[in-house]
Amino acid sequence: MFGFLSRRRRADARKAEALYHQIVQQARRPEFYLAGGVPDTVAGRFDLIALHAFLAMRQLKAAGQQGAGTAQALFDEMFADMDRNLREMGVGDLGVGRRVKAMAKGFYGRVHAYEVALVAEAPGALTEALGRNLYAGEAVDAARMATMADYLRREAKAGEGRADVLEGRLLFGPPPV
Numbered sequence: 001m002f003g004f005l006s007r008r009r010r011a012d013a014r015k016a017e018a019l020y021h022q023i024v025q026q027a028r029r030p031e032f033y034l035a036g037g038v039p040d041t042v043a044g045r046f047d048l049i050a051l052h053a054f055l056a057m058r059q060l061k062a063a064g065q066q067g068a069g070t071a072q073a074l075f076d077e078m079f080a081d082m083d084r085n086l087r088e089m090g091v092g093d094l095g096v097g098r099r100v101k102a103m104a105k106g107f108y109g110r111v112h113a114y115e116v117a118l119v120a121e122a123p124g125a126l127t128e129a130l131g132r133n134l135y136a137g138e139a140v141d142a143a144r145m146a147t148m149a150d151y152l153r154r155e156a157k158a159g160e161g162r163a164d165v166l167e168g169r170l171l172f173g174p175p176p177v
Contacts, residue, residue: 008069015168016073020081022170023052031175036151037144038134042089046082046103047110047134052172053078054111055155059165066166079104109133118156126152147176 027048033040038048056074060067082103086096110133117125126149131137134148151173158173159165 009073012069012073013077015070015166016077018168019056019070019074019165019170020053020077022172023049023056023078024081026170026172026175027052029175031177032148035144035176036148037140038148039136039138043136044134047136049078050107050110051114051134051152053107054114055152055159055172056165056170057111058115058156059159059162059170062160063163063166070166070168078107114152118153151176 027045032038032048033044038044053074057071060071060074079100083096083100086099087093091099110129113129113133114126117129127142127145130145130148130152131140135145155173158171162171164171
């Protein structure tokens with residue numbers, strides 16, 4: 001029985017690694033920084049990864065129990081990568097754990113804000129959530145924020161009912177232009 005659990009965890013980890021690679025690949029697309037106005041900073045890059053991880057985890061959550069292990073493995077993969085990146089940037093060992101914990105807390109806050117805004121469908125709710133998080137409260141052209149809100153809505157809608165995420169595949173649409 002324990003062998004089955006171990007194989008399942010390894011399978012979830014492989015899928016999560018593939019999903020995370022696709023998330024990072026999408027988040028690195030220059031259109032987000034040019035047309036979308038996302039700051040090309042460490043924080044801006046983290047926020048784009050967080051936004052796309054939110055979309056993937058939303059799909060996994062919709063898959064129920066089948067997606068739960070992969071969602072946890074994706075979270076683990078994401079924050080292991082954040083840990084590695086902080087170390088590569090020269091953050092000392094004592095500060096890494098504290099920063100990763102703060103990033104994880106921030107991620108959960110973003111997930112909650114985006115989910116509430118998507119479900120509420122209140123005018124401006126998603127733009128407001130993106131302004132607080134993706135743009136870190138900086139003044140950004142309203143058209144750019146609306147473009148990013150439209151992108152997030154479109155991708156959330158496109159991900160509904162997709163089963164390929166359970167196989168480690170994400171299909172993101174084109175970034176805003």
